[in-house]
Amino acid sequence: MAAIEVVPVTDKAGLKAFIALPKRLYSGSKGYVAPLDMERAEVLSPTKNPYFTHAKAQLFIAKRDGKVVGRVSAQICQLEQKLRPGTGHFGWIDAEDDPAIYQALVDAAAAWLRQQGSTRMVGPLSFCTNEETGLLVDGFDSLPMLMMPYHAPYAGRHVEAAGFAKLKDVVAYDLDKTAYKPVGSSRMLEKLQADGTIRMRGLDMKNYTRDLGIILDIFNDAWADNWGMIPFTADEIAAAAKSMKPLIDPNLVVIAEVKGEAAGMLVCLPNLMEAIRDFDGSLLPFNVLKLLWRLKANKLKTSRIPLMGIRRKHHGSVLGATLLPLMFDRLKAPFLKRGLERVEMSWILEDNMPMRRVIEGVGGKVYKTYRIYEKSLA
Numbered sequence: 423m424a425a426i427e428v429v430p431v432t433d434k435a436g437l438k439a440f441i442a443l444p445k446r447l448y449s450g451s452k453g454y455v456a457p458l459d460m461e462r463a464e465v466l467s468p469t470k471n472p473y474f475t476h477a478k479a480q481l482f483i484a485k486r487d488g489k490v491v492g493r494v495s496a497q498i499c500q501l502e503q504k505l506r507p508g509t510g511h512f513g514w515i516d517a518e519d520d521p522a523i524y525q526a527l528v529d530a531a532a533a534w535l536r537q538q539g540s541t542r543m544v545g546p547l548s549f550c551t552n553e554e555t556g557l558l559v560d561g562f563d564s565l566p567m568l569m570m571p572y573h574a575p576y577a578g579r580h581v582e583a584a585g586f587a588k589l590k591d592v593v594a595y596d597l598d599k600t601a602y603k604p605v606g607s608s609r610m611l612e613k614l615q616a617d618g619t620i621r622m623r624g625l626d627m628k629n630y631t632r633d634l635g636i637i638l639d640i641f642n643d644a645w646a647d648n649w650g651m652i653p654f655t656a657d658e659i660a661a662a663a664k665s666m667k668p669l670i671d672p673n674l675v676v677i678a679e680v681k682g683e684a685a686g687m688l689v690c691l692p693n694l695m696e697a698i699r700d701f702d703g704s705l706l707p708f709n710v711l712k713l714l715w716r717l718k719a720n721k722l723k724t725s726r727i728p729l730m731g732i733r734r735k736h737h738g739s740v741l742g743a744t745l746l747p748l749m750f751d752r753l754k755a756p757f758l759k760r761g762l763e764r765v766e767m768s769w770i771l772e773d774n775m776p777m778r779r780v781i782e783g784v785g786g787k788v789y790k791t792y793r794i795y796e797k798s799l800a
Contacts (some may be wrong), residue, residue, distance in 0.1 A: 423486075424486050424487045425486070426484055426485070426486050426491070426492075426522060426523055426526045427450065427484070427485045427487065428482050428483070428484045428485075428492075428527060428529075428530040429482065429483060429697055430480055430481065430482055430749070431480075431482065431483060435483075436467065436483060437463065437481070438521065439483055439490045440466070440483055440493050440728070441462045441463060441466070442459075442513075442703075443483070443490055443492070443493050443516055444456070444572075444583060445702065445703060446514050447516055447517075447574065448516075448574065448716075448724075449570060451562070451574075452562075452563040452667060453558075453561070453562050453563050453564050453565075453566055453572050453627065455566040455695040455696075455698065455699050456570040456698075456701070456702050456703040457695075457698075457703060458567055458698060458701070458703055458704075459529065459703040459704060460705060462464065462703075465548075465549075466481065468626070469713055471656045471661075472655065472657035472660075472661045473499075473549050473550060473553075473658065475655065475657055476499060476500045476501050476640070476655065477497055477498060477499040477500060477501075478497065478498055478538075479495050479496065479497035479498070479548075479549060479676060480495065480496050480497075480531075480534050480571050481493070481494075481495050481514070482494050482495070482496070482527060482530045482531065482534075483752050484523050484527055486523075486528055486593065488785050491517060491518045491520070492516065492518065492523040492524070492526070492527050493515070493517070493519030493521050493527070493691045494513070494514060494515045494527040494528065494530065494531050495511055495512060495513045495514040495515075495531070495548065495549065496510065496511070496530075496531035496534040496535050497510070497512070497513065497547075497549050498510050498511070498538045498540065498651065499511065499549075499550060501652050501653070501655075502550075502652060505635065505652075508539070508540055508541040508787055509540065509542045509544055510535035510538060510540030510543050510544070510554040511535070511540065511543070511544055511545045511547045511549070511550070512528065512531040512532075512535070512543055512544075512545035512546055512547075513545050513546040513548035513549055513554070514546070514548045515527060515528075515545070515546045515549045515557070515573075515577070515578075515581070515605075515686075516573065516574075516683075516725040517572065517577075517580070519576045519580075520580075521579075521580045521583050521584070523580075524577075524580035524581060524583070524584050525583070525584045525617050527531055528543075528581070528584045528585075528586070528730075528797075529584075529729055531543070531711045532536075532680070532797070535799060536799050539658075540799055541798070541799050541800050542796060542797070542798060542799060542800075543586075543795050543796065543797045543798075543799050544794060544795070544796045545794065545795065546571075546773070546794075546795075548571065548697065550652050551650045551651065552652060552654060552658070553569065553654055554569060554570065554571040554638065554668075555571075555592060555769055555792060556571070556591075556592050556769070556792025556793055556794050557577055557578055557581060557789065557792060557793050557794075558571060558572055558578075558790065558792055559574050559576070559578045559591075559790075559791050559792065559793045560790065560791040561594070561789050561790030561791060562574075562575050564594075564596070564789050564790050565596065565693075565724060565764065565766065565789075566696075566699070567594070567693055567694040567724075567726050567766050567768070568575040568669075568691060568693050568694045568695055568726050568728070569728060570594065570726070570753070570766070570768060570769075570790070570792075571724070571792070573678055578773065578793060580781070581795055582647035582795070583795075586795035586796065587795060587796060587797070588793055588794075589771065589794045589795055589796040590649060590650070590771065590793075590794045591791055591792065591793050591794070592768075592769035592770060592771055592772065592787045592791075592792050592794070593768070593769065593770050593772055593778075593790065593791050593792070594766050594767070594768035594769060594770070594788070594789060594790040594791075594792070595767040595768065595770065595781050595782075595787060595788055595789070596764060596765075596766055596785035596786065596787055596789040596790075597764065597765050597766075597767065597784065597785050597786040597787075598763065598785070599712075599757070599758060599762065599763050599764070599782075601785035601786075601787075602749070602754055602757070602784060602785050603784060603785050604747065604751045604754070604784070608652070618733055618745070618746065619680060619681055619729065620678065620679070620680055620741070620745070621678070621679040621682075622676055622677075622678055622679075622749065622752040622800070623676075623677050624672045624673050624674075624675055624676065624677070624756075625637075625670065625672040625675035625677065627670075627672050630663070630670075631660075631663055633675075633677065634662065635659055635663070635664070636664040636684045636687070637675070637677065637687045637689060637729060638654045638659045638662060638729075639727055640684060640685075640686065640687045640731055640732075640733055641654065641687070641731055642654055643731075643733050643734055644686075644731030644732055644733055644734060645731055646734065647734070648771065648774070649764075650773075650794070660713075666691065666719065669691045669692055669694060669798055670691070671690075671692065671756070671760065673756035673759075674689070674690040674691070674692075674725070674756055674757065674760070674761070675687070675688070675689050675690070676688040676749040676752045676753055678732075678743075678745045678748065680736070680741065684733075684779065685732065685733050685736055685742075685745060686731065686733065686736070686745040686746065686749060687730065687731065687749075688727060688728070688729070688730040688746075688749040688750070688753060688758065689727065689729040689730070690725050690727050690753060690765060691726055691727075691728065692717065692722045692724075692725050692754060692762075693725050693726055693766075696723065696724050697713055697716045697717060697722055698713060701713075702770055709727055711725060711764075720760050720761055722762070723741060723761065723762060723763040724758075724762070724763065724764045724765070724766070725762050725764070725765045726765065726766045727765060727766070727767045727768075728768070730746070730749070730767075732745050732746065739793040746777075746780045747780065747784070748785075749781070750784045751778075765780050767794060768790070772791075
């Protein structure tokens with residue numbers, strides 16, 4: 423068999439091949455929908471993705487007989503270095519079903535990370551925990567979802583054969599509308615809000631940028647002590663506000679206020695992957711009109727909650743324990759009114775039992791598992 427050559431992506435042709443590979447590998451797989459090529463190119467662009475204001479990366483493609491058979495990235499995040507010195511990341515790993523290709527890809531990524539001074543390699547992250555996290559190891563036929571990666575069933579086996587060990591699992595919960603139930607009685611939930619101390623509200627589109635800033639500030643605070651947390655920077659908050667705006671339904675966003683201060687948040691987004699399921703990654707020639715109509719006409723039946731959390735000062739308190747159930751209760755009516763039938767809540771750390779108990783309390787069931795791996799580079 424011909425030798426495998428791993429080369430860095432240095433031009434537009436290489437980037438196009440890097441983006442296109444998963445469509446060939448996973449076409450026809452029940453759990454896969456091709457992301458938009460344009461969106462992938464923007465995420466990978468050092469000039470358009472604010473991740474690169476505090477990080478650098480190298481993309482690689484693997485070739486055999488001139489054919490692209492695999493891809494991977496290696497990246498160094500300066501914010502990660504402050505928290506976990508010596509840790510480098512890899513991501514965007516996809517390849518044909520051949521352990522030799524995976525070995526060649528991770529060897530190239532490891533060599534680049536060593537050159538940057540890394541002593542430890544963690545991933546896959548594309549590019550960080552605020553984007554696509556982990557390698558899919560269970561739930562391959564499950565619902566394709568916005569900003570959640572897909573990998574072939576053989577991928578985990580080949581990554582482990584290349585010398586990686588499990589570091590952490592994260593899970594995705596599925597909640598069907600028929601199983602969606604409040605935590606506690608309606609009378610109890612009403613009583614908790616009766617004196618005005620706790621107030622639930624939606625997102626104010628007239629103050630959209632302000633409210634998205636509040637939401638991401640709560641996120642940074644709520645998850646600051648959690649494994650793998652990298653805070654959103656000001657530039658990333660601005661970029662997230664811009665990219666999320668076409669998907670935002672203000673009624674599907676809940677901001678919890680305690681004595682007038684924003685204390686918790688929950689954001690539910692219509693599932694873009696359902697809207698683009700037949701686009702094969704392209705908006706041309708007429709798919710942009712189809713996408714706008716599908717989003718505007720509320721035709722989508724699936725959604726995702728990518729952001730939720732409570733400020734740390736309320737963690738461990740009785741008041742804090744009531745906020746998530748109250749937010750889920752507030753979300754239910756607009757969720758059903760919009761015609762949504764399923765929501766994914768992801769990702770959740772496998773050992774974050776307080777959050778998992780709340781999600782299971784409203785009817786959620788684990789249906790996908792993603793694994794983050796590590797390997798010593800010393």
